[in-house]
Amino acid sequence: MTDSEILNLFIPFVDFLGQVLGENTEVVLHDVSCPEHSVVAIRHGFHSGRTVGSSLTDFAFRVKNNKEYENHDYLINYRAKAKGNDFIASTYYIKNEGRLIGMLCLNTNTTASRDFIQSAARFFETLPMGGCSFLADNTPDGHGYSEENLDIPIVSLAESIIAKTIADSNISPERMTRAEKMQIVWELADQGIPRMKGAISEIAKQLKLSESTVYRYISQKSDND
Secondary structure: OOHHHHHHHHHHHHHHHHHHHOOOEEEEEEEOOOHHHOEEEEEOHHHOOOOOOOOOOHHHHHHHHHOHHHHOOEEEEEEEEEOOEEEEEEEEEEEEOOEEEEEEEEEEEOHHHHHHHHHHHHHHHOOOOOOOOOOOOOOOOOOOOOOEEOOOOHHHHHHHHHHHHHHHOOOOHHHOOHHHHHHHHHHHHHOOHHHOOOHHHHHHHHHOOOHHHHHHHHHHHHHHO
């Protein structure tokens, strides 16, 4: 089966899960081949403000490029945020012969339950019960993963990844040799950054290069691969 055929099989599950889990849970299906417009189906997207055609999140992009999916079929119960609200998120990795082609994500808004638990804890603290306490923040940490931002577009992530890759070299662009700048461009190409809208211009700006030079470095990498 092609990647598209496999992903199309999951579209009815978006409707199904949206009905079963209710409006408190956002259900999202991503096609990771197009990070900038990855959302192919979504229900209850008002939680994050995303619609069909929205981009991958920063978290999902890292999972894709760090190949976290190779040893796991899913990731459950990690924290996420959107529009100032707290979520518990879980992601199922959709693969085709071991390649990651999509993600089915469930994001459950926990803000109301968190506020209730905190209010209950404050109430019980007023009672003469020997300091009864409640853990208002007892959410599983998703195996140490950082928190996902559901409502931050991936375009802003590209700028920060470019800056971090340059910073990690411990050499300022003004002092870099041609070979060192080329290596930075190649590292970014391995992460898929140049495919994002506006990324070539941003790479050129941060590395003090012309856009044509960035394209040439990428072409040279393709020739060497």
